[in-house]
Amino acid sequence: MNTQNSKEAYKQAVKHIPGGVNSPVRAFNSVGGDPIFIESAKGCKVTDIDKNEYIDYVGSWGPMILGHSHPDVVEALHQAAIKGTSFGAPTLMETEMAELICEMIPSIESVRMVNSGTEATMSALRLARGYTQRDLVIKFEGCYHGHGDSFLIKAGSGALTLGTPNSPGITKGTARDTLTASYNNLDSVVQLFAEYKDQIAAVILEPVTGNMGVVRPTDEFIQGIRKACTDNGALLIFDEVMTGFRVAKGGAQEILGITPDLTTLGKIIGGGLPVGAYGGKKEIMDHLAPNGPVYQAGTLSGNPMAMAAGLTTLKKLHHTEGFYEELGEKAAFLVAGLQKNLDDLNFPAVINRVGSMFTVFFTEEKEVNNFSDVMKCDTDMYAKYFRLGLESGIYTAPSQFEAGFVSIAHTQEDLQTTIDNSYKALQQLKQ
Numbered sequence: 001m002n003t004q005n006s007k008e009a010y011k012q013a014v015k016h017i018p019g020g021v022n023s024p025v026r027a028f029n030s031v032g033g034d035p036i037f038i039e040s041a042k043g044c045k046v047t048d049i050d051k052n053e054y055i056d057y058v059g060s061w062g063p064m065i066l067g068h069s070h071p072d073v074v075e076a077l078h079q080a081a082i083k084g085t086s087f088g089a090p091t092l093m094e095t096e097m098a099e100l101i102c103e104m105i106p107s108i109e110s111v112r113m114v115n116s117g118t119e120a121t122m123s124a125l126r127l128a129r130g131y132t133q134r135d136l137v138i139k140f141e142g143c144y145h146g147h148g149d150s151f152l153i154k155a156g157s158g159a160l161t162l163g164t165p166n167s168p169g170i171t172k173g174t175a176r177d178t179l180t181a182s183y184n185n186l187d188s189v190v191q192l193f194a195e196y197k198d199q200i201a202a203v204i205l206e207p208v209t210g211n212m213g214v215v216r217p218t219d220e221f222i223q224g225i226r227k228a229c230t231d232n233g234a235l236l237i238f239d240e241v242m243t244g245f246r247v248a249k250g251g252a253q254e255i256l257g258i259t260p261d262l263t264t265l266g267k268i269i270g271g272g273l274p275v276g277a278y279g280g281k282k283e284i285m286d287h288l289a290p291n292g293p294v295y296q297a298g299t300l301s302g303n304p305m306a307m308a309a310g311l312t313t314l315k316k317l318h319h320t321e322g323f324y325e326e327l328g329e330k331a332a333f334l335v336a337g338l339q340k341n342l343d344d345l346n347f348p349a350v351i352n353r354v355g356s357m358f359t360v361f362f363t364e365e366k367e368v369n370n371f372s373d374v375m376k377c378d379t380d381m382y383a384k385y386f387r388l389g390l391e392s393g394i395y396t397a398p399s400q401f402e403a404g405f406v407s408i409a410h411t412q413e414d415l416q417t418t419i420d421n422s423y424k425a426l427q428q429l430k431q
């Protein structure tokens with residue numbers, strides 16, 4: 001390909017790729033314009049094929065917590081490739097990975113590696129159903145758990161952005177087995193447990209949401225769900241594909257002080273390669289084949305390339321003193337600057353931040369705590385803000401309904417540039 005700019009590249013791509021993208025969140029449908037095609041990335045910066053450089057807050061949608069092409073990760077991948085990229089037989093790295101995950105997230109006693117977050121949540125739900133011998137699952141409006149059939153009911157992320165939260169192609173039977181409740185509304189969960197007594201296998205949620213933008217659960221809500229699951233013999237599944245190793249070393253469950261029965265992981269755990277994992281109590285995990293009857297498998301699961309990148313990343317997170325404090329301070333500095341800009345120029349907006357995840361919601365509401373609050377946002381305003389940001393060298397998600405991610409590679413100078421450029425963008429928006 002000798003295409004020199006993103007516009008041409010996109011025209012070329014749409015000919016043979018649906019919508020020109022291999023994941024719909026990459027499309028610019030909701031913000032206008034064409035997607036930028038990335039040439040390379042290093043640290044917190046990405047460069048497109050038009051040779052523009054951007055300070056990146058997408059971070060490949062979460063994984064790049066160390067920044068792009070971290071030298072240690074690149075070296076580990078190099079070493080792994082030389083030794084062979086896949087064997088379909090056990091390796092020492094897989095055991096090391098499992099041990100490290102169990103150490104960092106104490107609720108996980110046993111863990112199975114898969115190849116994506118989608119696979120992790122699909123498999124965890126199958127396991128929960130097999131274990132409880134029940135069919136129904138409760139999920140929440142605006143939460144996204146990958147593109148498994150059971151979860152594409154009132155789903156967040158790209159499904160929400162593109163207006164397809166209930167996807168065609170899901171059978172009525174599958175749709176019937178998924179019950180939806182409202183985030184931060186404990187009553188909506190309690191009612192479903194009362195209505196479907198002894199039929200609910202699991203409750204799954206993003207313990208801090210990212211896929212409708214960042215929303216934190218109230219203590220009452222999250223503690224109430226834990227109790228409702230225990231009282232009714234249902235499993236509590238924390239989908240920490242985004243929040244795991246992101247909001248704290250031990251994920252959202254560490255900061256919330258809640259022990260789920262099963263946890264799903266992805267994104268950071270692969271260090272930029274395609275990886276997912278699910279784990280939890282050994283007694284539950286032992287229902288998986290080959291120990292138990294619940295079947296789940298994968299030709300490339302736990303492959304050396306993915307394990308090398310993931311392990312290198314996790315070890316850095318685990319062993320770097322004060323890593324999460326420093327990351328949190330960077331994000332707090334950025335968010336304080338963005339908030340001041342909004343206040344100084346009288347923009348009605350709310351910024352939610354948990355650790356290094358944040359979302360700027362353009363809204364007249366005083367708080368954003370659930371899906372209906374999120375839906376009141378001014379998506380046109382977001383689109384304009386996004387485009388002005390992009391023109392000034394700031395790359396954020398092309399959707400109001402996503403999280404931004406700060407990496408450890410963002411320097412004070414990068415963050416200050418972002419704040420300054422955001423001020424100019426807001427000034428232009430005023431005109």
Ligand SMILES: *Cc1c(COP(=O)(O)O)cnc(C)c1O
Pocket residue numbers: 116117118119121144145146147206210211239240241242266267276
């Ligand atoms: C990204 C994400 C998924 C899906 O992971 P993929 O690797 O894209 O399949 C599932 N759950 C949550 C919370 C996510 O953020």
